[in-house]
Amino acid sequence: VGAGQAVDFPGASANPTVVHDTITVKAGQVFDGKGQTFTAGSELGDGGQSESQKPLFKLEDGASLKNVTIGNNGADGIHLYGDAKIDNLHVTNVGEDAITVKPNGAGKKSHVEITNSTFQNASDKILQLNADTSLTVDNVKAKDFGTFVRTNGGQQGNWDLNLSHISAQNGKFSFVKSDSEGLNVNTQDISLDNVQNHYKVPASANLKVA
Numbered sequence: 001v002g003a004g005q006a007v008d009f010p011g012a013s014a015n016p017t018v019v020h021d022t023i024t025v026k027a028g029q030v031f032d033g034k035g036q037t038f039t040a041g042s043e044l045g046d047g048g049q050s051e052s053q054k055p056l057f058k059l060e061d062g063a064s065l066k067n068v069t070i071g072n073n074g075a076d077g078i079h080l081y082g083d084a085k086i087d088n089l090h091v092t093n094v095g096e097d098a099i100t101v102k103p104n105g106a107g108k109k110s111h112v113e114i115t116n117s118t119f120q121n122a123s124d125k126i127l128q129l130n131a132d133t134s135l136t137v138d139n140v141k142a143k144d145f146g147t148f149v150r151t152n153g154g155q156q157g158n159w160d161l162n163l164s165h166i167s168a169q170n171g172k173f174s175f176v177k178s179d180s181e182g183l184n185v186n187t188q189d190i191s192l193d194n195v196q197n198h199y200k201v202p203a204s205a206n207l208k209v210a
């Protein structure tokens, strides 16, 4: 799939690489999965809704991950500690959640880009933002999920969401959900089909839907 080209929903390989221990991508490094499928071993969790599961990948500040499929056991997905770029990621059966922005210790806002990617079968959330983030999501598809993006429940933070060229289908809770009064959301070319509560955000949020 070329950069910027629309992607459909690729399947997982029948012979995935089993991740028994979280793979750490060091600061500034690029992890290129070369199209391989990864699935979590039971050491990381069962891909259900337990909050104590571990991620398959942990990205340090400035790390990138590309050309990765996460298959049957998504456990706690991918954890980001700082700036990150994720490209051509396909999660066929999202676990507890797919991607989490974690507090990075330095207390600085994370700049996170997610491009040319797909997410399917999330019982609850796909993207979970637990620390201040400028999030860019471009050319992404989601199908059968709870919430596409959630800022940490009950919390105020510094969150900017730039969402473009996204199609989402069958969302049982919401597309964007936040309790943060100062939330900024900019959207362009979003197609929502059978998605509940498109923008479940405080009235004070700055929401620009183009």
Ligand code: ADA
Binding pocket: 051, 096, 097, 100, 128, 130, 152, 153
């Ligand atoms: C839930 C939980 C949070 C955090 C989050 C996550 O929203 O209430 O504390 O664990 O999930 O990161 O998965």
Ligand code: CA
Binding pocket: 051, 096, 097, 128
């Ligand atoms: Ca959770």
Ligand code: CA
Binding pocket: 051, 076, 096, 097, 100, 128
């Ligand atoms: Ca989680």
